[in-house]
Amino acid sequence: MWKCPKCGRSFRREDQSHYCGDTPKTIDEYILAQDEGIRDQLQNIREVIRDELPNATEKICWSMPTYWQGHNIIHFAAAKKHIGLYPGPEAVAFFAERLQKASCKFSKGAIQIPYSDELPLTLISEIAAWCRDTGNHA
Numbered sequence: 001m002w003k004c005p006k007c008g009r010s011f012r013r014e015d016q017s018h019y020c021g022d023t024p025k026t027i028d029e030y031i032l033a034q035d036e037g038i039r040d041q042l043q044n045i046r047e048v049i050r051d052e053l054p055n056a057t058e059k060i061c062w063s064m065p066t067y068w069q070g071h072n073i074i075h076f077a078a079a080k081k082h083i084g085l086y087p088g089p090e091a092v093a094f095f096a097e098r099l100q101k102a103s104c105k106f107s108k109g110a111i112q113i114p115y116s117d118e119l120p121l122t123l124i125s126e127i128a129a130w131c132r133d134t135g136n137h138a
Helices: 027-032 036-052 089-094 096-101 121-134
Strands: 057-061 064-068 072-078 082-086 105-107 110-114
Touching: 027 036, 027 057, 027 064, 036 064, 036 072, 036 082, 036 121, 072 121, 089 096, 089 121
Parallel strands: none
Antiparallel strands: 057 064, 064 072, 072 082, 082 110, 105 110
């Protein structure tokens, strides 16, 4: 077991990513709680999704920024080495070829965008729109 030196919580994996203290209540709080070097990337993803889903409510769900409109549409989150985008398994399957071309790793329902890579903002916007328009969601 690994114990976080900041908050004292114990985890099975060493250096487990987590929140020390209370979970952020807003997306602004979430972004501000992340390392300074990735805040701009998170804000860019937020703006693209917000522009594509203007009628969706921004909230924190499962400790992640979430866009909700009668149901969860899409989530994103900061991880140790990448930004995770969570549009659901149907969206990942539909966009698999384009995700491969953009050099994004993906699995069932999850997309990984390394911090060192350029953000595929147009693709993220299209994924968010597809989730909204098809009713397939996270």
